[in-house]
Amino acid sequence: MNDLIIIGGGPAGVAAGVYAARKHLKTALITGEIGGQSVVSEGIENWIGSSKISGADLAKSFIAHLDAVKNDHVSVHAGERIQTLQKNADGSFTAAGMNNHYSARSILVASGAGRRKLEVPGAAAFENKGVTYCASCDGPLFSGMDVAVIGGGNAGFETALQLLAYCKSVTLLHRHKEFKADPITVEKARAHPAMRIIANAEPVEVTGDVFVTGMKYRDRSTGEIHELKVAGIFVEAGVLPNTSFVQEMLELDDVKRIKVDPRTQRASVEGIWAAGDCTDELYHQNNIAAGDGVRAIEDIYLWIKKR
């Protein structure tokens, strides 16, 4: 029986794994892969302690750090995905993966999230070549350029406001007539001279050669197709948390993120914690996810020692 199962090997799960090892908690770290979402990134420029690191090198540094501290305390099961989680009669937990079953007295869910993708021709081919899902990561690369933002929620408008600080122009496209974003945020963006907002606009194609050069969208009220010349397309169409295996068990918010106590990372069931992008915290970044993982282990350690 493990003290702890960590589900996920992104910054939240790996930070938790390092702390669990140093506290000699018998831990199984189970993950699809080590590195997490930003593993595809060409250059991460805000991972503290490193002015620029590729996602691939970040993942390598995670593996090296785990290898250096794990000893017999933490076993790493990469290439495994948890499909179900259940609480047993004695209060322990069993997590069923594709390859094995794992049991432990406590669980840390650090399974992260994926961005809802733009599903039009060209969007996948130009991902990371102009189509991006993270403004705070990639925005500065488009300084002085014309860009588009897809999405009329708060994330879309906040991304637009962020980009307006250094882009030549920002065009926000939204499928519907009404915006989901807070009116005050919409008005703030609307007031900027470099901002253009197009409602009722449905993206239909991303165009380019090596990199994005533009996109086409349909005006949903007239059916007409228009072309927009942009170098960058920031997609803010929502996130999809990886929480299906706990959706019957834990309290989730309306977009299926795990509700946690932000002081401790405790979820709604005794013995389960959650950290990083799979939780209902407001901001999603590598450093924040790592901090969440650390906070969770501090609390899990005390919880285990008191039992």
Ligand SMILES: Cc1cc2nc3c(=O)[nH]c(=O)nc-3n(C[C@H](O)[C@H](O)[C@H](O)COP(=O)(O)OP(=O)(O)OC[C@H]3O[C@@H](n4cnc5c(N)ncnc54)[C@H](O)[C@@H]3O)c2cc1C
């Ligand atoms: C393209 C891109 C670039 C980004 N760039 C930056 C940046 O420059 N700076 C920044 O701060 N943030 C960046 N972000 C955001 C950042 O990557 C996330 O905030 C961070 O990765 C969240 O970490 P996490 O550990 O919570 O989850 P994730 O990184 O999503 O990791 C989740 C882990 O859980 C595993 N997993 C999922 N489901 C299961 C399951 N059922 N069983 C087992 N394992 C599972 C996955 O394999 C993965 O290892 C970027 C995001 C994207 C998409």
